Amino acid sequence: MAQTAGNRYSDPMRQFDRITRKVNVMGGKACIRGMRVTAAMIVNQMGAGRSIEDVLRDYPYLEREDVLQALLYAAWLAEGQELALADEA
Secondary structure (H helix, E strand, C coil), X not given: CCCCHHHHCCCXXXXXXXXXXXXXXXXXXXXXXXCCCEHHHHHHHHHCCCCHHHHXXXXXXXXXXXXXXXXXHHHHHHCCCCCCCCEEC
16 A cells, blocks of 8 residues: 555554564664664765665665655754664564
8 A cells, every 4th residue: 555645654563563673783873674774874864866776776675665665864954853762573
């Protein structure tokens, strides 16, 4: 089901279902699906002018939705919203 701007912001836990945090992976930073790729790594690449396609070529195990959620997560943080991500064991 496609998300619209209205429902994307209304359910933050569903919105960030690809953003995870494990204490033993990348120092507990927000990562993409438990992998050793942080949301910040993705956002930094996008901020440096790389396209989503460039990022997906650099990280072939990522999916387009992973990149979009990393960007949305960064936007959420920039708005000053607090969101507790589920810890994974």
